[in-house]
Amino acid sequence: ASQAESNDLLTSAIKLYNLAEQYTTVVSVLARALGTTIAQPSLDEKGRMLERTAGEILRHYERVNRVLGKEGDAVVKLLKIREAREAREAGRNEVALDILESTDLIPLSGDIQKITRRAEEFRDLHESLQKNLQTYLTLTMDALAGAHQKAKMSGLAEATRQMTLADIRKKSRSLMVFAGILKYRMSPDVYSYLARLDVEIAL
Numbered sequence: 001a002s003q004a005e006s007n008d009l010l011t012s013a014i015k016l017y018n019l020a021e022q023y024t025t026v027v028s029v030l031a032r033a034l035g036t037t038i039a040q041p042s043l044d045e046k047g048r049m050l051e052r053t054a055g056e057i058l059r060h061y062e063r064v065n066r067v068l069g070k071e072g073d074a075v076v077k078l079l080k081i082r083e084a085r086e087a088r089e090a091g092r093n094e095v096a097l098d099i100l101e102s103t104d105l106i107p108l109s110g111d112i113q114k115i116t117r118r119a120e121e122f123r124d125l126h127e128s129l130q131k132n133l134q135t136y137l138t139l140t141m142d143a144l145a146g147a148h149q150k151a152k153m154s155g156l157a158e159a160t161r162q163m164t165l166a167d168i169r170k171k172s173r174s175l176m177v178f179a180g181i182l183k184y185r186m187s188p189d190v191y192s193y194l195a196r197l198d199v200e201i202a203l
Contacts, residue, residue, distance in 0.1 A: 004086040027071040034078040035128025036038035074126035077103045108171040119181035
């Protein structure tokens with residue numbers, strides 16, 4: 001299995017570790033591998049197979065009540081980020097936002113204490129989630145911008161529209177406060193991009 005892993009035959013390695021009942025290793029390899037594929041906008045067959053395998057293994061482990069720890073938590077969240085990306089690409093921004101909020105990676109509630117606490121806890125996240133900070137921050141802001149655009153153009157009653165827009169602005173502001181605290185963890189280009197979208201949403 002370790003030979004397959006070093007030869008980058010990850011799906012085979014994962015299945016072999018699983019057969020050998022090395023469950024912690026399985027989840028650890030999955031977290032590392034998904035940490036690499038999740039930043040890619042589109043996947044090749046190998047990447048898709050890896051994500052399918054990850055989903056199957058997780059579902060199986062949950063059924064048999066296997067405790068997955070920090071690595072397992074990372075795998076669940078990374079798969080959700082991929083799911084959110086696909087929803088966003090299909091124009092389903094609200095669905096993407098719901099999925100991203102369910103990961104609890106970015107606090108969008110407007111509660112400054114919670115945002116600060118989440119930013120402090122960032123260093124305790126699995127490294128695969130830490131290195132993908134830019135991926136899910138950008139994805140979340142893109143989904144917010146898409147939802148904002150849709151709400152502005154919608155034929156909703158004015159009061160409902162204003163309420164929806166206010167909620168999106170609150171989430172965008174929360175994301176920027178969070179991103180501001182972790183600014184040193186991302187490239188200046190990414191931070192500028194987030195700030196630009198935040199300004200557009202505020203208008």
